[in-house]
Amino acid sequence: MSQAVMESDRNQAPVLDIDPYDTEVLRSPYAFQERLREAGPIALIPKYDVYAVGRYEECATVLKDHEAFTAKGGIGIQDIRQPGDFRVPNRMLENDPPGHTEIRSVLNRYLSPIAIRKMKEKFEERAAVLADELVEKGEVDGVADIAETYILDVFPDAVGIDLPRPNILAIGEMRFNQSGPQNELYEQAMQKAQPYLDWFEHSCQREGVRPESIAHALFEAEDRGEFPEAGLASNMTRSLVGGGADSTMAGVGHSLCKLAENPGQYDLIHADPKKAGLAFEEALRLEPSFHVSYRTTYGEVELSGVKLRPDTKVGVYFGAANRDPRKFENPDDFIIERRSAGTHLGFGIGAHICIGQMIARAEAAAILGALARRVKRIELAGEPVYKPINQMRMLQNLPLRLVAA
Template identity: 55%
Template sequence: MSAVAEPHRVPSRSSLPVPPDLDIDPYSNEVLSNPYPFFDRMRETAAIVRLSRYGVYVTGRYEETKIILNDHDRFTASAGIGIADIRKPGKFRIPNRLLENDPPGHTAIRGTLTKILSPIVIRRWREHFEAEAAVFADRIIEMKDVNGVDDVAEAYVLKVFPGVVGVDLPRTEALAIGEMSFNQAGPENELHVAAVRRAEPYLDWYERSVQREAMLPGSIGEMLFEAEDRGEFEPGIASNICRAFVRGGMDTTVAGIGFALLQLARDPDQWAILRADPSKARGAFEEAIRHESPSYVNYRTTTRATELSGFALEADTKIGIFSGAANRDPRFWDNPTKYDITRDTAGIHMAFGFGTHSCIGQMIARLEAECLLRALAMRAKSIRLMGEPRYRLINQLHTLDTLPLRIEA
């Protein structure tokens, strides 16, 4: 069921033009499987456009994305980061207290999380991640012909990530819950409905898995509940944030590793650079998620009638940020469609968000990807694409479904 947009009104007392309408559905199967023509048209139509089908504003430009993500006074996350306004009747749900919360409430929660996820804690996990990556790399080379998604990215992340976050994540259940969450953030289309139906058998498991008694010792989850016991969080916050880690920390990292493998397989010169210097593994991942960003679109909501880039925006209206388009904006990036692991992108690209709401778990994702890609670069002589990759169609996640590779020592 598609949303029906209301007529486009001009904010009162404004002499500024309104954003032009664009009659494209970014949630159609055609666009989800290849969003780049839509990204190009959106960026080149205007700095801000309005999707007439849904009655929301969107941008695909870098500077506008940066402004929106950094200005919580005019563009709030409290109405939900999906296309629906979670404050409205029929759409209401409990917000994620980390992602759908503005300062000052967000600031205290993030401050406690920053202490939990300190560099010292992250470094403790490196040895474990590296050991598992070595085992995986040896196994992959022995297999030789692999699906870079199922056999490599998913298998590795599902091996190392659960112990860190503290939640047991069986593959079937974890993938079903992840797809449901990312599809629910989009419109109530067929993808949304089907994903909810597939996840229904696992909802009770999911609810139990993020409670105190289910947390694994020494994990982020256990530390969150300990912080709640000390009064650093309101009651119920620890479980709420555990959900965010489960839903956001697994699927996007799998997608980013998959994109790195895809581009390294497509470009032997880039693979040669990484083989010659495996310390560039983190750069290979950073460039991969700039080049193809897992986070498809995130929303904010205008708090009042305002102006952005010369356009008048209505109050109480969703505005979508397509980070994959911003990360290829030629106004900011040189040769943006080129995958180049020597490009300096860390802290600059928008794949991890920006400012107050930049991804709190990005250090974990970077460490997972770095360890795996480095282990492969130290062992494999070649990585080749053995067929066309296929993308998984999900409303608010850009990710591969299959990636046929041949990896040889």
Template identity: 40%
Template structure:
């Protein structure tokens, strides 16, 4: 009888890359290419984790929540071994079946039908903002547009009080820094976090939310028995971080892309129906959310490599979104590209809960600008904002040439 010997598991390439370093944030693309080309699964010695940077493996991990769980944390820290820094998210840091029930509530509160209802108000605010910016001529596209517009519509839709809204962006920044390792970015965000956390905790309570807003709608599900009174504030909290950062960084990315690639701006000016896709392609191209972690629930074969139970897997969403195995000419920003399937908002059951709001805001804002602005010119030094998970700018001085 012939004896078959099992084929040896291919050895995992070990890479000396720190994806949470300032050098990496400044120019991630050469390192992302090195990660993709080294193999389907690599090991990062700096943080002692397995990592995937090719589209196929990133997509596979995102779409197998039973094997690659979220309940042990979607950052580097493992909730099975250390205490979370805040009560875990019922959406981001939960697995089925618990996740299925709470996610269904948020999906109804932010349904396509609801987006239809708020669209006119969001569009009118975008038109007013576009008029204001064209009149100004030169301004900072991050503070005056990418941050200012979402902050002018989303907190109202959520039902937040006027006072204290300046805590919203620092809180979102804190949450995404906390997914990273215990580096300087995470430590300093934690040290400054107390007032932001206190504000958010208070704002998520039923009595502080205006009737008719998303927040009140979530709390109303307590009365129908769909969620408990303890779960409702945590679900409102999920919206607070998910509904702003995606839009702010996505809009900033879109303006940055359209300023650098004037032929794409001309294309959008000649066909305003491309506004939604111009935003979508910016999310693929810049990937505002760069990384997320999962933890293996069992020994598993991934990309031909055996990975043990209880291992952290770091997914490079930004690298997957520029994988030449998946995209033609991935390093080109092309607003006519078929962008469906990009993982800029994640994929599978944990896809970004605020994505419909982000897409609506991105579309109406770019559409309003396309009707009024002949050219976008970068008018000064561009500064990056450093965050362990998010890729975005701190400052983008631009000049709008009126149409």
């Protein structure tokens, strides 16, 4: 970037001289989020030559206005349209209407409320079995023993792909570090995932999926010509696995952490386990599963009076938006009766709102509700530790003590 362009940007968007991909920022992003919100409606991060938005209204605008901010450049920091950074796009997430809408409409048939209701009974049965085992143990890790164990039990049946824990955790870490810069986290994740790449590719093909599952239904839809182009069934299957397992594990982990840190709020779901879903939504507001998602400016555009350069990445920081005091009263407090579903950006907003959100909500409500029925108190038994990942916000360890009811 030339000095002249740099000076022009300085006169338009405030410069935020901070690295959002620094390991310590990824572990504890709150100071960065506040600086981003208070810098202005949009800021320039010169280290990566990208814009960043952290206020709720501007984040919502960038996510919804696909005519000014395209997803076709990729939702990561690289512009996948460029030769040096080219990769096969996610044909739904990294697409704009009307092409995106045509593909999404096919998936919606197999992820409808009716389809999810059929899954709920199995989710609740398995949650009850696991919760009984957890109460017997007393002290557990909320990540490994609850979030990962539960989601990797029920989600593979729902989507129709076998997901051995070491395999899918390594693949997820690779995918969500690839969305950031090629830093040390990226290099380590790529190396760790190498033994599992062939497995993942095979698992998302027709021969790798289970009969009578969502993934199998997508391949049948492709056979009937319901998708606008060939090869979309495997592309969408990779998307469901990549977005559905890791993000829900992260959300369940955050929910458990917030409930342990806020015993008064846990008392509410212990008294009424049907409120477990409210706790999940409020945890996603405070700790969304993803730090950031990118769009790319179409031509010279303006956002809240700030002129932006064409073909430039804009990072949307969900955690910053969800703690914006311009939108939420007492934004740093965990209040499940806030009923923030449909308002927080933890599932996104607009055309690209998370297509698997109903599965995630059903899974989370099942396991949190099962614990609420059996556990009087959830207490921290040690310090929560966050895993630094370029795109994802996820706990690495969450020592918990479960006090039986």
